[in-house]
Amino acid sequence: MTADQAAQLTNALTIWATEQPSVxxxxxxxxxxxxxxxxxxxxxxxxxxxxxxxxxxxxxxLSPFGDRFAGDASAPGREVYGNAVS
Structure with a gap:
């Protein structure tokens, strides 16, 4: 991932987060x-x-951020750390 891609994704995530009441x-x-x-x-x-x-x-x-991200999130390997989930 380039710095420009990381900045674009960070911006998209920030906008998305402000629209989610539970975030x-x-x-x-x-x-x-x-x-x-x-x-x-x-x-x-x-x-x-x-x-x-x-x-x-x-x-x-995660689908608004691209298929590659949604695919990663639904992959096996979900881990629970008390109240945190990875």
């Missing part, structure tokens, strides 16, 4: 947040929401 906060973490991203880096995002069920059960909500 309380959005954070970019990982290599892009540390300014250490490489061309093969992904964009790590934390969505703080209440309630969480809509956002953690399936990846359909």
């Amino acid at each position: 309380r906060a959005l954070a970019i973490v990982g290599s892009w947040a540390r300014a250490a991203a490489r061309p093969d880096s992904d964009l790590d995002v934390i969505v703080l929401a209440d309630p969480t069920e809509r956002w953690t059960m399936a990846g359909e909500w």
Whole structure:
């Protein structure tokens, strides 16, 4: 992902988050947040929401951001860390 692509996705996520009543906060973490991203880096995002069920059960909500993101979210490997879900 290029810096321009990361900025465009961050902007789209920000607009989307402001339109979701249950989304309380959005954070970019990982290599892009540390300014250490490489061309093969992904964009790590934390969505703080209440309630969480809509956002953690399936990846359909990611479809406005492109099929490649929705596919990743619905892939096997869902992990629960107390109140946090990956």
